[in-house]
Amino acid sequence: MGMIKFFLRTPTFPILIEGDDGVSCALDAAELSKVVTDGVFVEKSNYDAIDSKAESWMYVPKVNILSPLTIDKRWSKKKIVDFYNRRLAPGSKFKPGNLSNVLVGNLLKKIANHDRGI
Numbered sequence: 001m002g003m004i005k006f007f008l009r010t011p012t013f014p015i016l017i018e019g020d021d022g023v024s025c026a027l028d029a030a031e032l033s034k035v036v037t038d039g040v041f042v043e044k045s046n047y048d049a050i051d052s053k054a055e056s057w058m059y060v061p062k063v064n065i066l067s068p069l070t071i072d073k074r075w076s077k078k079k080i081v082d083f084y085n086r087r088l089a090p091g092s093k094f095k096p097g098n099l100s101n102v103l104v105g106n107l108l109k110k111i112a113n114h115d116r117g118i
Contacts, residue, residue, distance in 0.1 A: 007067035011051035022087040025112040052105035
């Protein structure tokens with residue numbers, strides 16, 4: 001599939017992206033390309049993604065493009081955690097604690113560490 005293409009601009013990494021097999025975190029464009037190459041994207045025509053500025057993105061696997069053109073523009077920290085947790089087994093849910101003092105970028109880094117088992 002090759003390197004992912006970005007429409008209009010590049011997201012601020014890290015980024016969470018959903019796929020048919022769950023939600024993955026990528027720390028940079030190269031890792032995101034690996035995630036979309038290795039992932040399963042067949043059930044839907046587009047998939048949600050969220051960057052470290054809490055901006056919503058849409059991944060279109062048919063053309064391998066990530067676009068900022070979505071209906072939801074900004075996500076709350078709680079919605080980001082729920083987005084990540086919705087496909088995890090109950091015993092492996094991410095529990096961030098108090099979200100009020102956590103920057104979105106730091107929250108995504110914590111989720112990336114959780115995703116990697118760190």
